[in-house]
Amino acid sequence: MYNPKSAVAEEFINDQEILNTIEYAKENKNNVELIEKILEKASKMNGLEHREAAVLLECDDPRVLERIYALAKKIKERIYGRRIVLFAPLYLSNYCVNGCVYCPYHQKNTTICRKQLSQEEIVKEVRALQDMGHKRLALETGEDPQKCPIEYVLESIKTIYGIHHKNGAIRRVNVNIAATTVENYKKLRDAGIGTYILFQETYHKKTYEEFHPTGPKHNYAYHTEAMDRAMEAGIDDVGIGVLFGLYKYRYDFVGLLMHAEHLEAKFGVGPHTISIPRIRPADDIDVNEFPDAIVDSLFKKIVALVRIFAPYTGIIISTRESKKSRKEVLEIGVSQISGGSSTSVGGYDHKETANENSAQFEVDDNRTLDEIVNWLLELGYVPSFCTACYREGRTGDRFMRLAKSGQIVNVCQPNSLMTLKEYLLDYASVDTCEKGEMVIADELAHISNEKVKSLAEDYIDQLENGKRDFRF
Ligand code: SF4
Ligand code: SF4
Numbered sequence: 001m002y003n004p005k006s007a008v009a010e011e012f013i014n015d016q017e018i019l020n021t022i023e024y025a026k027e028n029k030n031n032v033e034l035i036e037k038i039l040e041k042a043s044k045m046n047g048l049e050h051r052e053a054a055v056l057l058e059c060d061d062p063r064v065l066e067r068i069y070a071l072a073k074k075i076k077e078r079i080y081g082r083r084i085v086l087f088a089p090l091y092l093s094n095y096c097v098n099g100c101v102y103c104p105y106h107q108k109n110t111t112i113c114r115k116q117l118s119q120e121e122i123v124k125e126v127r128a129l130q131d132m133g134h135k136r137l138a139l140e141t142g143e144d145p146q147k148c149p150i151e152y153v154l155e156s157i158k159t160i161y162g163i164h165h166k167n168g169a170i171r172r173v174n175v176n177i178a179a180t181t182v183e184n185y186k187k188l189r190d191a192g193i194g195t196y197i198l199f200q201e202t203y204h205k206k207t208y209e210e211f212h213p214t215g216p217k218h219n220y221a222y223h224t225e226a227m228d229r230a231m232e233a234g235i236d237d238v239g240i241g242v243l244f245g246l247y248k249y250r251y252d253f254v255g256l257l258m259h260a261e262h263l264e265a266k267f268g269v270g271p272h273t274i275s276i277p278r279i280r281p282a283d284d285i286d287v288n289e290f291p292d293a294i295v296d297s298l299f300k301k302i303v304a305l306v307r308i309f310a311p312y313t314g315i316i317i318s319t320r321e322s323k324k325s326r327k328e329v330l331e332i333g334v335s336q337i338s339g340g341s342s343t344s345v346g347g348y349d350h351k352e353t354a355n356e357n358s359a360q361f362e363v364d365d366n367r368t369l370d371e372i373v374n375w376l377l378e379l380g381y382v383p384s385f386c387t388a389c390y391r392e393g394r395t396g397d398r399f400m401r402l403a404k405s406g407q408i409v410n411v412c413q414p415n416s417l418m419t420l421k422e423y424l425l426d427y428a429s430v431d432t433c434e435k436g437e438m439v440i441a442d443e444l445a446h447i448s449n450e451k452v453k454s455l456a457e458d459y460i461d462q463l464e465n466g467k468r469d470f471r472f
Contacts, residue, residue, distance in 0.1 A: 009224035010221070022054065024051055031055070035059055042308045068305065069332050071304075072305075072332040079312065085335060086338070086339045086384065087134070087138055087339075090139050092139060094116075094141075097144050103285070103360065104359070121349070122159050128348035130165045133385065135172065136170070136194070138174045139177070140176050175196055180226070194237060202252055203258075231267045243279060260310055276315060280320045312404055316334070316336040319365040343361055370427070378435065382420060384420060385419035394411075410472065421436075424437065444457060
């Protein structure tokens with residue numbers, strides 16, 4: 001039976017409820033009165049329920065679609081302004097005991113080059129990332145309890161936080177590792193991680209089991225209940241996501257929203273971020289073998305509806321997406337993107353040759369971080385390297401309260417400008433610098449809280465005089 005508060009995967013991600021929701025959405029896709037009511041509710045920016053979002057997903061009236069995009073854009077601008085947070089993935093190890101059919105790290109793949117970074121190699125990678133200007137990382141590893149135990153991950157986090165190269169520092173390490181025990185999540189919490197990220201891949205149990213035929217990840221319930229264990233362990237910022245294209249998009253869309261509702265119902269705080277990746281080609285992986293892969297227009301609609309469903313949750317897309325696709329979804333919902341990414345183990349310090357390939361997927365957006373920052377500035381966005389909230393203890397419900405009260409803008413806005421200023425001073429090209437300075441001056445002038453504005457101006461002066469790392 002469907003129960004969003006249950007601790008049992010098949011009760012909070014209930015197959016029958018998902019099927020009923022899809023049916024309900026199909027029956028109501030032309031129900032003008034209901035759709036008006038849903039859009040009216042959505043315009044209040046307090047989110048929707050999964051059934052309501054499913055009706056909007058099903059509706060194919062172009063006028064409704066236009067209103068969905070306009071609303072998603074309005075929510076994005078009201079809550080996030082023009083700020084876009086930047087991060088980079090850091091692959092530590094691609095040894096994996098699982099058999100995920102869509103990932104080239106699967107155990108049986110013998111053509112990929114297997115690598116695991118030593119602590120010395122991590123130092124080189126992180127220095128390379130710091131030299132690009134990154135402050136926020138997402139750690140990625142395959143699952144291999146022998147080769148890549150939790151102790152290795154913890155040691156790596158300690159190494160990363162300890163590296164201060166020139167003016168560089170990694171200030172927030174998010175972690176994307178396999179589902180694990182409460183005990184291990186406590187260790188990650190104590191190591192000072194930012195968000196714990198784990199993608200569900202697909203919520204459809206039978207497909208999940210087929211696509212994960214071997215290894216510990218085969219266990220659907222253990223994987224689906226991972227965020228509950230992370231939250232029990234005191235990690236209050238968790239990031240969920242599905243890999244669109246593995247199963248029918250309607251099913252995974254509803255499952256994703258139900259997962260967010262479950263965390264809210266059970267722990268009083270929903271996911272900190274929702275990632276929206278879709279299947280990409282890679283070594284040993286042919287995307288044509290996935291008939292449920294989604295096209296750009298549908299991807300865009302899904303992003304917009306997730307923004308409307310969960311206005312206060314960060315939406316992340318990676319360099320899997322092309323420049324064109326990224327531009328479109330930035331407008332209507334995405335708040336965090338990766339930039340200058342390598343999906344190889346050791347790929348920042350050392351560019352791999354073809355027979356050294358250790359990449360998890362092909363990157364579609366191959367621009368450098370400076371090119372991405374420049375592009376964002378050109379589009380009128382404020383690239384941000386902010387990591388302030390978790391360092392100030394604003395996590396979980398503290399973060400959500402601040403976000404929902406609207407007060408978050410008083411910290412996000414100056415923090416984005418100060419971290420952009422650091423980037424311009426230490427890493428940017430001349431052209432990016434010129435564009436960035438104009439954006440900073442303009443944004444500073446628009447800070448409405450005089451106290452915040454004056455403090456931000458003072459901090460920016462101090463940055464010019466060589467000081468670093470101010471935050472609100
Ligand atoms: Fe291993 Fe993760 Fe790839 Fe599966 S998706 S094969 S668990 S690295
Ligand atoms: Fe994110 Fe907090 Fe920084 Fe805003 S102030 S960008 S919410 S870390």
